[in-house]
Amino acid sequence: MDLRIPRIALVGANGYGLHHRRTIEPRRRAGALELVGLCDTAEIAENADIPIGDTPVFDDYERMLEATEPHIVIIATPPPTHLPIASAAMRHGADVYLEKPPVASLEEYGLLYDVMVETGRAVQVGFQALGSHAFTALRDAMEAGRLGRLEAVGVAGSWRRPDSYYRRSPWAGKREANGVLIADGALANPFAHASQQALAIAGDWPMDGEIELERLRCRPAVEVDDTAAWRGLNKGGVTVTVAVTLCGDRKIEGDIYVRGTEGEAWLQYPTDRLRLPGEDEPKQYGRTDLLDNLILHRQRGVGLISGLRRAKTFTGVLERVLNDPVPRLVDESHLRRVGDDPVTLLDDADTAVERAAKDGKLFGELGFPWA
Structure with a gap:
């Protein structure tokens, strides 16, 4: 200490x-x-x-x-x-x-x-949502058997990013720079928290087999995904599906659907709101700051909330995303441009990520024309 x-x-x-x-x-x-x-x-x-x-x-x-x-x-x-x-x-x-x-x-x-x-x-990784007391309450409920045996975790996120977002740095929107792969797609950057949170809820198990991946882009000048989904099975037998977009008409903060054999739960990880089986409305929870946790780890030996070991499975998912080719460009007939600092909107993107998360399916399996 x-x-x-x-x-x-x-x-x-x-x-x-x-x-x-x-x-x-x-x-x-x-x-x-x-x-x-x-x-x-x-x-x-x-x-x-x-x-x-x-x-x-x-x-x-x-x-x-x-x-x-x-x-x-x-x-x-x-x-x-x-x-x-x-x-x-x-x-x-x-x-x-x-x-x-x-x-x-x-x-x-x-x-x-x-x-x-x-x-x-010690290495603490900045996945702040792991410090959520809602996340802890969900894991406690799962361990107490309120959801039965865990079967699936799905995440839906629908945000918007204007053109200026891709001008914020020289590497923004690029697949690689000077031969180095850049983590700047929707999955790798703003929604990295979604993947880590889903993996943690599913039990922090390593993945079992290949990760299925669909990545799309709605701007010709951008080389990374702004709409994407991945799905995999972990070694605990839980299916994890993460579906996200930066081209959504309707805002979905980051909704996590957790399904077990005896019940379902819903967690909105950016806001720390949680609804457990038998509850009509979600409850609001607080959050432990990861810097405070790291200081207490040094001073009192308190366990790290988001230590490096916990990020290994996420890193494997990220590696799969980064090594994928430049995503397919969506046909402009499915797109709209709005605003002075233009935002590109993809038809029904918010509906698509929600259905993918709830059903454990990729966009192509759901029949959306742009997929």
Whole structure:
């Protein structure tokens, strides 16, 4: 156990790093942690609510590690950089909070895992929804037998992303850059949480056999999926189906349908709402912050909520997605463009992901004309 006030450094202080800075700032003000370094290759954005103040700023993570000797390094950089930065941080004696997806292949996972074992450090992966108390209540109900034997888990997500979303970085919407596969499709990036949550509910088992995959794109300039579904069977005998779109007319936050032999449950993982068998309305639950959990792991030996081991099966699914060819382009007769910052809408995409999740089927099996 390490009862010292943790020294925190952040690599990737812009973009999603702003979220981490907002998480860190009230804890810093309360004296629960020290922010000892910010690192980014671009100029770090200033914000009145999350001031840089006298925090040292770096553009090279190795120099930052040498200069600041952090206890915890938060990494919110593009996925291809995760392995070298996380490895360097652990070899400098730091625990790591690593944004999702942790790595892009099982080979990289093995290399990162080896460094974790070699150094004895901890790696928390940023699948925040695993900290949901609704998720815990669902697992408790399953273990108590309220759903009987688990048979299927399905996830439906329908969001919108405008054209500007694909201009947010040089690698956005790309399948690869400089020979490196990029995790930026709907399955690999915004809905990575959907896959991890479904795998965790299904029991954290490895997959058994091939993963079936359907990936589509609705913009000619984009090389990754904006509408996709995957299905697989895990070694516990549970079918997992994840169906998502960024081209939906109707918003579906991220609905998880859990079916057992004795009952069904519904969980909306982004909002922590859960309806168990016998309940008419969903209940609202809270969430444990993963940085707080990592700090308590250091200080008191509390178990990690989203440790690296838990991300292995997800990494196998991600590897399958990234190695798939450029997705098929949907015929424009099934598409609409709306808004000043245009959003592309796919006919009945929201209905398709919902039916796929509930029925455990891929789009092509449901007869949608664009599939």
